[in-house]
Amino acid sequence: MSTTPVKFYQVGSFAVGNRLLPAAAGSVQSDMERTNALTSGHRACQGCGEALGARYAMDAAMRAANDKVIAVNATGCLEVFSTPYPESSWRIAWLHSLFGNAPAVATGVAAALRAKGRTEVRVIGQGGDGATVDIGFGPLSGMFERNDDVLYICYDNEAYMNTGVQRSGATPAAARTATTQAVGPEPGNVFGQGKNVPRIAMAHEIPYVATATVADLRDLEAKVARAMEFRGARYLHVLVPCPLGWGSQSCDTVKIARLATQSGLFPVFEAERGEVVSSTPIRQRVMVEEYLKLQGRYSHLFSPKRRDDVIDRLQAAADRNIKRYNLMPEEAGDL
């Protein structure tokens, strides 16, 4: 009789944990002793993707750096909801200065640690897409250029949510925000603008650039751990759905992030020294409509009149990502 080696675990690696796996093979988040870097009592909205992403990333960084981490936070939702004076939700060394200077402050912290010979302490800069893509972009580029020993993590929720959902350089085309209303012949954010910061970071040829989402914890944790293996400037871009700004159900945060990856709209990949070295294949492909229709910021594409022309343009962008990052390797020949 043929035998099948026992290697299958009932939820593969897709769930957070697995009682059948040895503890060492479990995710950081399945560990009862995880850091809980961002703990309970913070004032993020129900179902906040950023609160989730920040805890995932910082807990993984703490494990990778033997609990020796200093985080420098830009202004934004994450900073505001985690530290309303006089409370803090952080259980790690954490520093906030200004909206635009988090990469520069992180550079300074890294320089100070080097001067003191404390290079075992690792520095993480973090902020939302506003601080990263727009306001802190100059210092970020400088940090990359100098190859300062900092991992910078951008939690991308695709607009300025804290101040009332204004467009940022990371807002996707056709999305409605307070400053890109769903009016006129081309409603929502215009096509052809905005910045792709992971690719800009790659253009600096820094040691490591990666993207991740809150829908794939294992992948996110692996990328944080991988980033901590490098010295020098590293960049991690994490997609974090925002129920408030995206007009989605609070329970759908993880699902929407998953649909972003499975539609191809948000490619998950990693790059070293400017070259893409791997991408996460799409497992169950969906059309972009499946992703868009769960979000109020795209509702004008479906009513009062369905805008197939706009949906098709977004689909074309997803298809381009699939080809560009080889997200469907088995069908690469067909595309």
Added chain:
Amino acid sequence: MEKPFAITLQVESSLANHTGSWRVERPQYVNLMPPCNNACPAGENVQKWLYTAEDGSYEEAWRALIVENPFPAIMGRVCYHPCQTVCSRGQLDEAVGINSVERFLGDLAIEKGWSIPVTAPSTGFKVLIIGAGPTGLSAAYHLRRMGHAVTIRDAADVAGGMMRFGIPKYRLPRNILNAEIARIEDMGVRFQLNHKVDNVQDAIDDGFDAVFLAVGAQIGKRAYIPAGEAARILDAVNVLHDVADGEAPLLGRKVVVYGGGNTAIDVARTAKRLGADEAMIVYRRTREKAPANDTEIQEAIEEGVLMKWLSTVKHADAGVLKIERMELDDKGFPQPTGEFEDLEADSLVLALGQEVDLSLVNNLPDVEVRDGVVHVDPNMMTGRAGIFAGGDMVPAERTVTTGVGHGKKAARNIDAWLRKEKFEKEPIPRVVEYSDLNPWYYTDAPHAVRPRLEGVRRASNFDEVVQGLDESTALYEARRCMSCGNCFECDNCFGVCPDNAVIKLGPGKGFEFNLDYCKGCGICVSECPSGSIIMIPEKS
């Protein structure tokens, strides 16, 4: 509070802010009814024993299984596994091979000699069971576990009933059957074989407090078929019984079996094994409409059994049958076409269903008979207080598993009746639907099909046809269970909560919600793979 230099905010001081007050709905862990458990005629808790087996705790899994069903090794061979038909995994890739894991556990128990201790104190009640088939044995087992003194009487010289005399040994090897019956005997059930009961009243007068009738349906139904004097017409039940007794009935080179049920298939396959060149099933309707289990039909075809659907036997003569072709009408009933053909056949075996030998209850006027079967109330009691009946002799689907389920149900009701109580079944929770699950988290993994002996080789002998899983494949199969409606500690809720409001209690202990901080976002519900968390409105 004094803080060190440059420190402005105390670590985790946000714990003072109880964000649970924002909540309008709260999550709640639930245990729902998995479809497999709901479909099991024997009421097994399939999800529970698969879950237990998943980490290799096979004895514990087996003990969880036998709470409901004393025959895992038999079930793993002869059950038509309705659990697998409804398995949620079937909608993802392929149903979990529940039946094969059950067989693995059953065989392992026999190999290791695991026994079943009777821990309940003796009740002093004596119960008589008439019929040592699956139903009677199951009732005996459950009643014995409850502490009653149980006696089984059967007309045959060996226990097993239709499991022995109706099911050929290529489907159920006798060493397996004997081992699982012996385990019941070891529990202290008294067997009185070669002991046909003709008068139930006399048996009651022997000092029994309750009686359970489970004599099955043993008489082959006859259909009137005009036949010449030299035609050889046999009855399926008798053929199988003779083979079980070690006698080879004279069937000839070409055997025609008339009927479309599992018994017909068993006879045709047995005829091939006895050396017939040709065994053919003749059935008046189509394969789709045949009551036989489709796997059985498939295996028979693989062994070379011929199938003649939409045909009836109009006349039987020595060496030849006259067959009429049928057609299904609009309602799906077969109608004659007037087209005839001759079919060579040395013998015709009738497998047209079985009837209950009701002589047992003839002198019990309170026991009502309807349509040839004994009428029982919802508690399985006949019209005569203290006399219960189950299995093939009451209206039911006639399978071993249903019989085993009847035995259990009867045992619970007999126990309650003896104690002058009423058996109350626990309310059944809502049955899980596929839409309750989040299948994303289950890796794709097709089912480890049990190897089958190659058709031609197996047709020539009585070796067991379906071979078992070994440990690694059984484990693989058990782990394909999606654990519908019951937490399997995947840690997803613990991970996906943006507010750290899920408390992990440790292995085997599950999780709790920290309602001081849970904002009621519902991500844990959406991302629970097995649908084991629901949202309920917060009281305002």
